[in-house]
Amino acid sequence: MTVTAQSVLEDVFGYPTFRGEQQQIVDHVIAGGDAVVLMPTGGGKSLCYQIPALVREGTGIVISPLIALMADQVAALENLGVKAAFLNSTLTPEQENEVCRRLLDGDLDVLYMAPERLVLPRTLQLLGQAHVSVFAIDEAHCVSQWGHDFRTDYLGLSILADRFPGIPRIALTATATRATHEELTARLRLENARHFVASFDRPNIEYRIVPKASARAQLFDFITGEHSDDAGIVYCLSRKSVEQTAEALAARGIPALPYHAGLPAEVRAENQARFLREDGLVMVATIAFGMGIDKPDVRFVAHLDLPRSIEGYYQETGRAGRDGLASTAWMAYGLGDVVSQRRFIMSGEGDEAFKRRSLTHLDAMLALCETVDCRRMQLLRYFGQESGPCGNCDTCNQPPTTWDATVPVQKLLSTVIRLDRERGQRFGSGQVIDVLRGIESDRSRTSRHEELSVWGIGADIDERQWRAIIRQILARGYLESVGDYGVLVLGPQAGPVLRGEETVQLRHDPTPAKAGRGSRSGGGRKASVAADLDPASAALFEALRAWRAGQAKEQGVPAYVVFPDATLRGIAEARPTSRGELGTISGIGTKKQDRYGDEVLAVVREHAGA
Known part of the structure; x- marks a missing residue:
C-alpha cells in the first residue's frame, strides 16, 4: 500500500483534512523542496515536518531548542505508532549507542536533537552515514538577533546547506516580524526556499489588559472567577516575584508551582514534569519557561509584568489554547512597568544600537497596552497582517472611552x-x-x-x-x-x-474591581473546555478526563499524549457506540483506536447507563 500524506494524516494522526496551508507545505517538502514556515502556535506546524518524515524514505531530523521536552515529544509520537527517539545529554552511553544503531539501521522515523548536538563533528559524521529524509529546524526565530529568543547555537545550522545539499530543510517559527523573517532566512541559507506565511491570528484567545492595582489579588480574582481548575501559566519578570506569586496562589487554594533559572535543575525538571502531566496546575514562571511546551490544554496565560516586546508577548500568550478551544491572555499593567522596563533597557548591557532596538520593541508593546482600537488588529499589524475588529478582546467587548x-x-x-x-x-x-x-x-x-x-x-x-x-x-x-x-x-x-x-x-482607565472569590475580573467569561456543553456531555467529559489521568499516570506521560481535551470533548459530544464511530472523531488515528478504543467506549457506555 502506497503511503501518502493524506493516509498518514488520517491513519496516524486521526485528522480527516489538512488545515490552512499545511497540505501545500507538506507536498512541497515531500517533493524535496526547502521551506520557511511562519505559523502561529497551535496552527499545526509539527505536522508540516512529521508527515514528510513519515512519507519520505529515511529518518527525519528535528532540531529543537530544549532537551527537557524531547522525551515527551518522542512519547507523543510513539503513542501514535511512530518510531521516534532523541539524542541528547540525558542519555547514557549505552542508550546513545542504541539510538545511533537504530538510526543507521533505518529503524527510526523521527530523531530529535538540540542544535549544539547537531553541529558536533561526530554527529555530522553520523548523519552523513545515515539515510536522512528531511531536516526540520523548529523555533527558527532563535537564529535572529532581531527576535526575542536569540540562541547562538542556531548560527551553526547553516552548515546543513553545505553538508547535506540534497536533503530538504524546513524552518518553522510561530512569531516573526519582517526583520526576523529576513534574518532567519539568510542565516539558515534558505534563500531559495519557498515561504509560507499563515495568518498569525489565534481567534480562540481573548486578549485582555487591565490597569494594575493590586496585581496578585487581581490575578487570584481572574483565576477563580474564570479559570478555576484549569491549567495556566503566569509570567513574572523577577525570580523573587515568581516565588512569592506561586506561594500566594498556593496559600489561597490554587495549585501553583514556581519555575525560574535560579531553582535547582532537579526542581525545575520536577515542576515542569508535573505541569505537563497533571491537570489543573498553574505554573508561575519567568520567560525561561515555555518555549517548546506542547501542552495543548493551557487555558490561560497571565502576565503580572509588562513583556519587553510584542514578539515575546505573542509567543508567550500563544501557549494558551493550542487545541483551538476558548482561552484567555490576561495582563495587569501599570506605570511602574513602563518605568522599570525603560530603566532596565538603558542600564543593561549592549551597545546603543541594541538599546534603540529594545526601546522600539518596548514602544510597540506600550502602544498595544494603550490602544483604544481592537488589540488583535494591532497585534497582527505588528507582524505585517491586517484584520478587522475581532469581537474577542477587551477593547472590542468593552470599548474604552x-x-x-x-x-x-x-x-x-x-x-x-x-x-x-x-x-x-x-x-x-x-x-x-x-x-x-x-x-x-x-x-x-x-x-x-x-x-x-x-x-x-x-x-x-x-x-x-x-x-x-x-x-x-x-x-x-x-x-x-x-x-x-x-x-x-x-x-x-x-x-x-x-x-x-x-x-x-x-x-479612561476603568475603576479597578474589588477582588473577591468568584467575581469576574475585567468582564471576562468562564472559558472552561466543558463550560458550554450540556450537563450530560459535561459529566461524560469529566469521566473521560479521569480515565485519561489514570492512563497517563500508568504510562508516565502527559495526559495530552493519551488524548488532548479537544478530542475528549469530541467524544463527549458524539458519544460513540462503536469503533467505527470513534474513528470519525478528530485526533483518533488507527493506533489510538486499537490501543484505547475498547476502554473509551466502556466509559461512554458506563456513563450512558448512569
Whole structure:
C-alpha cells in the first residue's frame, strides 16, 4: 500500500483534512523542496515536518531548542505508532549507542536533537552515514538577533546547506516580524526556499489588559472567577516575584508551582514534569519557561509584568489554547512597568544600537497596552497582517472611552519643567504628583515646593488618575523616565503640546474591581473546555478526563499524549457506540483506536447507563 500524506494524516494522526496551508507545505517538502514556515502556535506546524518524515524514505531530523521536552515529544509520537527517539545529554552511553544503531539501521522515523548536538563533528559524521529524509529546524526565530529568543547555537545550522545539499530543510517559527523573517532566512541559507506565511491570528484567545492595582489579588480574582481548575501559566519578570506569586496562589487554594533559572535543575525538571502531566496546575514562571511546551490544554496565560516586546508577548500568550478551544491572555499593567522596563533597557548591557532596538520593541508593546482600537488588529499589524475588529478582546467587548487631557498634560509637563529650572530637581512620578496635587511632605517642605507656581494646580485629579496620565504619556513620548531612579524629563513629543499646537486624547482607565472569590475580573467569561456543553456531555467529559489521568499516570506521560481535551470533548459530544464511530472523531488515528478504543467506549457506555 502506497503511503501518502493524506493516509498518514488520517491513519496516524486521526485528522480527516489538512488545515490552512499545511497540505501545500507538506507536498512541497515531500517533493524535496526547502521551506520557511511562519505559523502561529497551535496552527499545526509539527505536522508540516512529521508527515514528510513519515512519507519520505529515511529518518527525519528535528532540531529543537530544549532537551527537557524531547522525551515527551518522542512519547507523543510513539503513542501514535511512530518510531521516534532523541539524542541528547540525558542519555547514557549505552542508550546513545542504541539510538545511533537504530538510526543507521533505518529503524527510526523521527530523531530529535538540540542544535549544539547537531553541529558536533561526530554527529555530522553520523548523519552523513545515515539515510536522512528531511531536516526540520523548529523555533527558527532563535537564529535572529532581531527576535526575542536569540540562541547562538542556531548560527551553526547553516552548515546543513553545505553538508547535506540534497536533503530538504524546513524552518518553522510561530512569531516573526519582517526583520526576523529576513534574518532567519539568510542565516539558515534558505534563500531559495519557498515561504509560507499563515495568518498569525489565534481567534480562540481573548486578549485582555487591565490597569494594575493590586496585581496578585487581581490575578487570584481572574483565576477563580474564570479559570478555576484549569491549567495556566503566569509570567513574572523577577525570580523573587515568581516565588512569592506561586506561594500566594498556593496559600489561597490554587495549585501553583514556581519555575525560574535560579531553582535547582532537579526542581525545575520536577515542576515542569508535573505541569505537563497533571491537570489543573498553574505554573508561575519567568520567560525561561515555555518555549517548546506542547501542552495543548493551557487555558490561560497571565502576565503580572509588562513583556519587553510584542514578539515575546505573542509567543508567550500563544501557549494558551493550542487545541483551538476558548482561552484567555490576561495582563495587569501599570506605570511602574513602563518605568522599570525603560530603566532596565538603558542600564543593561549592549551597545546603543541594541538599546534603540529594545526601546522600539518596548514602544510597540506600550502602544498595544494603550490602544483604544481592537488589540488583535494591532497585534497582527505588528507582524505585517491586517484584520478587522475581532469581537474577542477587551477593547472590542468593552470599548474604552477617551477624554481631552490636553490641559492636565500641559500642567504635568509644566510641573516637570518648573521643578528642574527653579529648583534644579528631577523626581519620579510620586513627588511630581504631590506637587500637582499640593500634598505636603518633608521633601516638599525642605525644597519649598509650595512656592512654585505649579503647586496644587492639579488638585482636582486624584493620584490614581494622575498615574494613568503619566503612564499613557510616557508611552507616547511626551515624557521620559531616565536614570536609576526613574526621574521624569520632557520627551521629544512634548513641545507641540506645551505650545498648544496639539491636543491629547487619553483613554479612561476603568475603576479597578474589588477582588473577591468568584467575581469576574475585567468582564471576562468562564472559558472552561466543558463550560458550554450540556450537563450530560459535561459529566461524560469529566469521566473521560479521569480515565485519561489514570492512563497517563500508568504510562508516565502527559495526559495530552493519551488524548488532548479537544478530542475528549469530541467524544463527549458524539458519544460513540462503536469503533467505527470513534474513528470519525478528530485526533483518533488507527493506533489510538486499537490501543484505547475498547476502554473509551466502556466509559461512554458506563456513563450512558448512569
